Amino acid sequence: MSSYPYKSFHELSVEEIDWQRWQKLVNTVANLFAAPAAFVTQASSKGIEVLVASELPTTHYSPGGAAGMDENVYCHYVVQNSLPLYVKNAEQHPEWHSNPEYTEDNYVSYLGYPILWPDGTSFGTLCVMDTKTSDYADQLVNTLELMSEVLNSDLAHLYTESQLRVESRIDPLTGILNRRGFEEAYEQYRRLSQRLGRKAKLCFIDLDDFKKVNDGLGHEMGDKLLQVFAQALAEVTRSTDLVCRWGGDEFVILFNSDNKVNLKQLIARINEFVHERYPAHTIGFSSGLVTLDLNQDNTLERVLIDADKAMYQQKLSLK
Numbered sequence: 001m002s003s004y005p006y007k008s009f010h011e012l013s014v015e016e017i018d019w020q021r022w023q024k025l026v027n028t029v030a031n032l033f034a035a036p037a038a039f040v041t042q043a044s045s046k047g048i049e050v051l052v053a054s055e056l057p058t059t060h061y062s063p064g065g066a067a068g069m070d071e072n073v074y075c076h077y078v079v080q081n082s083l084p085l086y087v088k089n090a091e092q093h094p095e096w097h098s099n100p101e102y103t104e105d106n107y108v109s110y111l112g113y114p115i116l117w118p119d120g121t122s123f124g125t126l127c128v129m130d131t132k133t134s135d136y137a138d139q140l141v142n143t144l145e146l147m148s149e150v151l152n153s154d155l156a157h158l159y160t161e162s163q164l165r166v167e168s169r170i171d172p173l174t175g176i177l178n179r180r181g182f183e184e185a186y187e188q189y190r191r192l193s194q195r196l197g198r199k200a201k202l203c204f205i206d207l208d209d210f211k212k213v214n215d216g217l218g219h220e221m222g223d224k225l226l227q228v229f230a231q232a233l234a235e236v237t238r239s240t241d242l243v244c245r246w247g248g249d250e251f252v253i254l255f256n257s258d259n260k261v262n263l264k265q266l267i268a269r270i271n272e273f274v275h276e277r278y279p280a281h282t283i284g285f286s287s288g289l290v291t292l293d294l295n296q297d298n299t300l301e302r303v304l305i306d307a308d309k310a311m312y313q314q315k316l317s318l319k
């Protein structure tokens, strides 16, 4: 194995972690075991990364420090097997004689419990290390297990919270951003673009006579056409563009680039995509494209009014 497949915790879009509580917990573990070091670690692409370290002068590793996959450290065993590990005296176990924690930092004793994401995948460990051999009472060992379960449940809350956050920003019918998700993403993009001096284009799209589609073909078919239309938008745009179902039969695309947008070509590609899947139906739509000057404080509201106007002009010209 070259590295753990997990993202570093700091890269996850979770903001609600109560670091102070985790710090207190780790300090308490060191205290309770009268040990020089306790840690919460995470398995990440770096290997085993220290997330929280006991705040003691005797604690050798600090947050951010990591042991690579080639280093025979205790936590690898716990993460890879999702099992606790108790080494009372590494000297008596040749398999740990190549462990730098033992050979270089003299951590001869290790007790660690796995910390798991709610889906059962490894998160990391809660562990305590000592430079003396140890013989912890069962009660103490059980306490560490209990504390690792507290961390598991913190992670479960974070997981649910971040899932909910994602779900509340996605339109359930089409799977693309909903209005709320788009508004947030637009704000982020606007701020970033102002800093980087980037430009963007925004396209507002409204399906033509969609009421007639529903009335003529039924609501279910209407839903399917909305889905395939959203798929078409996602297909013909770049992964860095934002595609949103603004509501009902209205869609918005934010083109995240300085590149020219060829609306005619885009419309043709959307039509082609839909036609390949539903040859018997065409989805007529009108679109309005505006260029955004992100150096001006262009609120989304302002931009959409302009795009909407451009679109209605097109719609009227077709009637």
Ligand SMILES: Nc1nc2c(ncn2[C@@H]2O[C@H](COP(=O)(O)OP(=O)(O)OP(=O)(O)O)[C@@H](O)[C@H]2O)c(=O)[nH]1
Pocket: 173, 206, 207, 208, 209, 210, 211, 212, 214, 218, 219, 220, 221, 222, 223, 226, 247, 248, 249
């Ligand atoms: N099947 C389906 N229809 C929807 C959904 N959301 C909105 N609609 C329908 O989309 C239609 C939108 O109607 P209007 O806004 O009047 O627009 P239109 O009929 O497309 O007319 P123009 O915009 O003037 O071309 C309404 O009939 C809505 O019921 C949905 O989730 N599923």
